[in-house]
Amino acid sequence: MDERPIGVFDSGIGGLxxxxxxxxxxxxxxxxxxxxxxxxxxxxRGAATITRFALELARFLCHRDVKALVVACNSMSxxxxxxxxxxxxxxxxxxxxxxxxxxxGASRSGEIAVIGTVATIxxxxxxxxxxxxxPEARLVGVPCPLFVPIAEEGLTHHPVARLMAEEYxxxxxxxxxxxxxxxxxxxxxxxxxxAETLGPAVALIDSAEPTVRALNHLLDREGLRAPERVREPxxxxxxxxxxxxFMEIANRILGGDFSRCVEQVCVEHPxxxxxxxSA
Amino acid sequence: MDERPIGVFDSGIGGLxxxxxxxxxxxxxxxxxxxxxxxxxxxxRGAATITRFALELARFLCHRDVKALVVACNSMSxxxxxxxxxxxxxxxxxxxxxxxxxxxGASRSGEIAVIGTVATIxxxxxxxxxxxxxPEARLVGVPCPLFVPIAEEGLTHHPVARLMAEEYxxxxxxxxxxxxxxxxxxxxxxxxxxAETLGPAVALIDSAEPTVRALNHLLDREGLRAPERVREPxxxxxxxxxxxxFMEIANRILGGDFSRCVEQVCVEHPxxxxxxxSA
Numbered sequence: 001m002d003e004r005p006i007g008v009f010d011s012g013i014g015g016l017x018x019x020x021x022x023x024x025x026x027x028x029x030x031x032x033x034x035x036x037x038x039x040x041x042x043x044x045r046g047a048a049t050i051t052r053f054a055l056e057l058a059r060f061l062c063h064r065d066v067k068a069l070v071v072a073c074n075s076m077s078x079x080x081x082x083x084x085x086x087x088x089x090x091x092x093x094x095x096x097x098x099x100x101x102x103x104x105g106a107s108r109s110g111e112i113a114v115i116g117t118v119a120t121i122x123x124x125x126x127x128x129x130x131x132x133x134x135p136e137a138r139l140v141g142v143p144c145p146l147f148v149p150i151a152e153e154g155l156t157h158h159p160v161a162r163l164m165a166e167e168y169x170x171x172x173x174x175x176x177x178x179x180x181x182x183x184x185x186x187x188x189x190x191x192x193x194x195a196e197t198l199g200p201a202v203a204l205i206d207s208a209e210p211t212v213r214a215l216n217h218l219l220d221r222e223g224l225r226a227p228e229r230v231r232e233p234x235x236x237x238x239x240x241x242x243x244x245x246f247m248e249i250a251n252r253i254l255g256g257d258f259s260r261c262v263e264q265v266c267v268e269h270p271x272x273x274x275x276x277x278s279a
Numbered sequence: 280m281d282e283r284p285i286g287v288f289d290s291g292i293g294g295l296x297x298x299x300x301x302x303x304x305x306x307x308x309x310x311x312x313x314x315x316x317x318x319x320x321x322x323x324r325g326a327a328t329i330t331r332f333a334l335e336l337a338r339f340l341c342h343r344d345v346k347a348l349v350v351a352c353n354s355m356s357x358x359x360x361x362x363x364x365x366x367x368x369x370x371x372x373x374x375x376x377x378x379x380x381x382x383x384g385a386s387r388s389g390e391i392a393v394i395g396t397v398a399t400i401x402x403x404x405x406x407x408x409x410x411x412x413x414p415e416a417r418l419v420g421v422p423c424p425l426f427v428p429i430a431e432e433g434l435t436h437h438p439v440a441r442l443m444a445e446e447y448x449x450x451x452x453x454x455x456x457x458x459x460x461x462x463x464x465x466x467x468x469x470x471x472x473x474a475e476t477l478g479p480a481v482a483l484i485d486s487a488e489p490t491v492r493a494l495n496h497l498l499d500r501e502g503l504r505a506p507e508r509v510r511e512p513x514x515x516x517x518x519x520x521x522x523x524x525f526m527e528i529a530n531r532i533l534g535g536d537f538s539r540c541v542e543q544v545c546v547e548h549p550x551x552x553x554x555x556x557s558a
Contacts, residue, residue: 038328039318044431049317049520146439149428152323160425160446163439241328268547 007061015072043117116183294351322396395462
């Protein structure tokens with residue numbers, strides 16, 4: 001039994017889709033979320049920059065005494081998970097490994113597509129993992145660089161989302177692809193437009209469910225599960241910039257008012273939170 | 280006479296539209312450009328974060344012994360120019376003041392619109408400056424948050440640019456607005472789609488020309504002009520992330536091959552450039 005919070009981190013709001021699943025499946029677990037809203041998006045950056053940022057975020061959370069880390073960002077999971085595992089004194093769950101397992105089991109045709117940021121797709125990590133799990137399967141990677149800004153701007157139901165979904169995904173229609181991995185934690189926010197664009201023949205695989213299942217196993221295996229709580233866990237949401245939209249979008253994703261649980265912090269120079277609390 | 284370079288900085292590639300004008304108008308001046316490609320875009324961030332980033336960039340350039348600074352980014356000019364002026368030991372030119380003067384003189388109706396990032400528009404700086412210069416004039420500010428990602432992704436001629444221009448600007452058609460300030464150094468890359476959307480009744484004012492004119496006056500006034508060069512000036516382009524597109528877009532904007540003049544640097548912790556040179 002371990003009462004300490006689980007650290008969940010992302011470049012911005014995307015990781016909240018994983019938090020939403022945690023709130024449902026692991027209601028006794030306390031969450032310490034960290035979104036690097038001062039430097040989002042990570043997807044267009046190089047692997048070295050993403051690794052540097054990821055280690056700063058992981059270090060911040062470990063200083064806050066988390067019992068496990070969830071890398072709730074595919075760009076960091078793709079480019080930096082080894083570096084995070086080497087540096088972190090606690091177990092680490094990423095969003096890619098559990099999701100590839102899910103997709104490998106779910107596809108009938110063995111033709112799987114993954115959409116993600118440029119960093120995620122060019123890393124080649126999905127191909128490598130799928131080749132280990134199901135060597136005859138084939139993976140098509142499609143970078144979708146404008147989806148993160150569209151999601152961060154709350155434009156997921158605007159015609160711009162449909163236009164870019166058409167642009168990025170129309171090439172998959174009429175192929176043998178029957179499974180699409182949403183290879184970015186922002187993309188579940190675009191699920192309805194993605195489903196509309198691809199039609200019912202393609203199943204969409206969201207990272208949140210398999211990731212939280214993997215986390216659940218890990219808590220058992222390592223004896224880290226929280227005791228049943230008498231009072232509600234005190235979740236906290238840290239952001240590196242008092243983004244004008246973070247709380248609004250977070251409340252919409254999580255379905256509640258978490259405004260009083262938000263704290264602005266600095267992860268670059270000191271590891272202590274800034275004195276002022278805002279956002 | 281002063282042979283030292285002029286430091287020009289932006290969150291990413293936008294400031295290159297000012298560099299392009301400098302190359303044409305001030306061919307003897309050497310340029311040291313700094314684009315914070317590891318943290319672009321700045322526009323959705325809060326003023327405190329933008330000021331912190333801006334001071335890091337200005338400090339980096341001053342350590343490289345520039346003779347003047349050009350803040351070639353409207354978000355930094357709007358939120359951080361006072362802080363930069365207080366901290367910098369050299370004269371500073373921003374992109375807002377010269378452009379408002381130009382627009383105030385150009386508009387017949389006195390109805391002027393400005394488009395920009397959320398940080399720029401919410402700062403209210405255009406209203407304040409215009410009220411000093413032409414008190415009876417009226418300013419309409421329109422935030423256009425998706426234009427920077429569209430420009431950074433090289434989608435300036437894609438239907439997504441037209442769709443978002445229509446979304447942001449259609450409200451200005453049929454009004455008395457006769458002048459539109461492009462309040463972000465990325466927006467000249469979208470000039471053709473903006474002109475198409477608004478029609479010939481609205482004049483577009485780009486910051487590059489008035490800013491370089493202001494810089495030209497400053498070089499004279501302060502005795503900082505470079506001597507006529509025997510050989511080409513050695514321009515340098517520093518980026519904080521080896522962005523997969525920086526050089527491609529930069530060469531397109533500047534009309535030449537500047538690949539060998541690019542250097543990846545770190546502005547946060549040390550002020551020295553990183554040992555490896557890439558991008």
